[in-house]
Amino acid sequence: MQDGCPGMPHTTVKKKLIFVGIIALIILSLDHLTKWFIVHNVALGGHITVIPHFFDIIHGRNTGAAFGFLSDWHSPLKNWFFYAVGLVALVFLYYYIKVVAAKDALSLIALAFILGGALGNVLDRIIRGSVVDFLSLHYYDHVWNPSLFGFNFAIPLTWPAFNVADAAITTAVVLLVIQSFRATGTTAKNADTKG
Numbered sequence: 001m002q003d004g005c006p007g008m009p010h011t012t013v014k015k016k017l018i019f020v021g022i023i024a025l026i027i028l029s030l031d032h033l034t035k036w037f038i039v040h041n042v043a044l045g046g047h048i049t050v051i052p053h054f055f056d057i058i059h060g061r062n063t064g065a066a067f068g069f070l071s072d073w074h075s076p077l078k079n080w081f082f083y084a085v086g087l088v089a090l091v092f093l094y095y096y097i098k099v100v101a102a103k104d105a106l107s108l109i110a111l112a113f114i115l116g117g118a119l120g121n122v123l124d125r126i127i128r129g130s131v132v133d134f135l136s137l138h139y140y141d142h143v144w145n146p147s148l149f150g151f152n153f154a155i156p157l158t159w160p161a162f163n164v165a166d167a168a169i170t171t172a173v174v175l176l177v178i179q180s181f182r183a184t185g186t187t188a189k190n191a192d193t194k195g
Contacts, residue, residue: 012102013097013098015102016097016098016100016102016108017097019108019112020097020108020111020112020115021112021115022112023109023112023113023116024112024113024115024116024119025116026116027112027113027115027116027117027120027164027165027168028116028119028120028123028165030164031116031117031120031121031124031163031164031165031168032120032123032124034134034163034164035120035124035132035134035163035164038057038059038132038134039059039132042057042058042059042134043059044059044060044061045058045059045060046058046059047059047136053138053139053140053141054137054138054139054140055135055136055137055138056136056138057134057135057136058133058134058135058136058161059132059134060132060133060134060136060161061128061130061131061132061133062130062131062132062133062161063078063129063130063131079125079129082122082125083122083125086118086119086122089114089118090115090118093111093114093115093118096111097111104179106175106178106179106182107175107176107179109172109175110171110172110173110175110176110179111172112172113168113169113171113172113175114168114169114172116165116168117164117165117166117167117168117169117172118165118169119165120163120164120165120168121163121165121166124165131163131165132163133160133161133162133163133166134161134163135161135162135163135167136158136159136161137158137159138157138158138159139157139158140157141156141157141158142156142157143155143156143157144156144157
């Protein structure tokens with residue numbers, strides 16, 4: 001019987017939830033320990049150069065989503081919107097954890113990263129009203145100015161500041177993409193074997 005089927009043994013779902021929960025708790029703890037360290041050791045708006053012209057530790061606050069998305073949206077409902085998105089994500093994650101095969105460790109790890117990261121940022125938003133971002137990647141603060149079909153563009157060679165939770169969610173997306181390619185390859189290989 002495949003995992004996620006209506007008659008699936010309860011213990012299998014429970015084991016998957018425990019596995020995902022432990023990893024998510026590690027991500028959540030690491031996220032909040034690093035944020036606590038930044039809040040107590042780096043002034044708001046301050047920075048510490050780690051690798052000159054490339055990597056800094058900063059103390060920024062993000063009222064938007066990951067990488068500053070929606071940070072310019074000024075509405076009294078914004079935090080409630082993010083809480084609702086978080087709740088929908090939790091329901092989706094619970095469902096997906098139930099239906100993913102127990103032997104699909106890569107997908108379970110990715111789901112744990114998403115859960116830990118989402119909880120980290122939601123908890124930060126509840127505690128502080130914003131999310132602490134502290135990892136800053138940039139290249140000499142330069143701007144690349146390409147031209148395409150007569151149009152000029154200005155592309156800053158900086159990445160929006162982020163935190164451990166954002167990094168975990170981004171890593172999870174990469175893991176899920178890798179897993180989808182692996183699953184597609186396995187399905188195609190099985191189809192060739194049967195044909």
